[in-house]
Amino acid sequence: MPLPGTPLKKLGFLTIGLFDPDQPATGHESTLRIIELGERLGLDSAWLRHRHLQFGISSPVAVMAAASQRTSQIELGTAVTPLAWENPLRLAEDLATVDVLSGGRINPGISVGEPFHWDTVKDALYPDTAEAEDFSYARVERLVRFISGEPVRDFSGKEGVVEEFSDRVEPHSPGLRSRLWYGAGSLRSAEWAGRAGLNLLTSSVVFASGEADPDFGEIQAGHVRAFRAQHPDGERARVSQGLVVIPTDSATETQRRKYRQYVDQRTPRTLKPSGPKGFLPAKDLIGSSEEIAAELYAHAGFREVDEVAFALPFSFDEDDYVQILTDIAQRLGPALGWSRGTKGPVDG
Incomplete structure (x- = not known):
């Protein structure tokens, strides 16, 4: 999207789905209501963080399954599922099942690497195989093969009177492979995702180690260009961006103060890279939709994409998300040239 006037093709949102540990059902139900609202607003996609x-x-996967039965059009994704916690074969079965149930609306986003706080969880997660587990890109390649329908084993056919066995993951959902995304925050991962023929999820975090200019937008733009240079589809390869945006057009004064405090608390960490990998978050964008649109058009990373899944702030209330999401769909989206699809009328 190099210039204002080039329409944004897809507009979605990302939520972490926070809940009170004493009332987890309430929080999960709230997440499902927000996804339903996204569909009524005509948004293209709803993405779930994985914690x-x-x-x-x-x-x-379970939340997407529930959401798939309460919606009919909006696409449902994960951003992202860390494969270090997953058995690729079992995950392939779950994703294919939900994709079939949803009518082909699932967009699994995945990543690899050692789990966070590995030493505290490895004995529970892999009590017998922790030292042997492979958390490299090979884990993604296994998942891709299984979802693509490649044989898992040599055995198939009937056994006995009624038992019939397949040599591939069942159910098989033919279009799911084309909707696999890789969450990359480094140049190396972006280039690998391109060579693997996956779609690319960029987020509000990059790793700036070794970068000459620690400017978030320029680093992210470089990752996108490198990804497409390696991808078989070249410039047509799909990339989605996930910055945190907080439009305040219809917010109350109380909400505006709350939002500003949230952004002010988070801004210092965006000023320079930290840690050995150069961890660098993007600045949260807050203001009117017109102001945010202007900031996005000045953002080098945004200018490389025509799909977004704006991240909802982690710790807000449902009423806040309703306001933010409504402003994104009805004000910010149109300011970026996006127009709503055919996902049903907005009925409050």
Whole structure:
């Protein structure tokens, strides 16, 4: 999207699905209502963050399955599922099942690497095989093969009177492979995702180690260009961006103060890279939709994409998300040239 006037093709949102540990059902139900609202607003996609041993969505596949039965058009994705916690064969079965149930609306986003706080969880996660587990890109390649329908084993056919066995993951959902995304925050991962023929999820974090200019937008733009240079589809390869945006057009004064405090608390960490990998978050964008649109058009990373899944702030209330999401769909989206699809009328 190099210039204002080039329409944004897809507009979605990302949520962490926070909940009170004493009332987890309430938080999960709230997440489902927000997804339903996204569909009524005509948004193209709803994405779920993945959180293990925290008070966020630990099983996005299950939440997507529930959401698929309460919506009919909006696409449902994960951003992202860390494969270090997953058995690729079992995950392939779950994703294919939900994709079939949803009518082909699932967009699994995945990543690899050692789990966070590995030493505290490895004995519970892999009590017998922790030292042998492979957390490299090979884990993604296994998942891709299984979802693509490649044989898992040599055995198939009937056994006995009624038992019939397949040599591939069942159910098989033919279009799911084309909707696999890789969450990359480094140049190396972006280039690998391109060579693997996956779609690319960029987020509000990059790793700037070794970068000459620690400017978030320029680093992210470089990752996108490198990804497409390696991808078989070249410039047509799909990339989605996930910055945190907080439009305040219809917010109350109380909400505006709350939002500003949230952004002010988070801004210092965006000023320079930290840690050995150069961890660098993007600045949260807050203001009117017109102001945010201007900031996005000045953002080098945004200018490389025509799809977004704007991230909802982690710790807000449902009323806040309703306001933010409504402004994104009805004001910010149109300011970026996006127009709503055919996902049903907005009925409050």
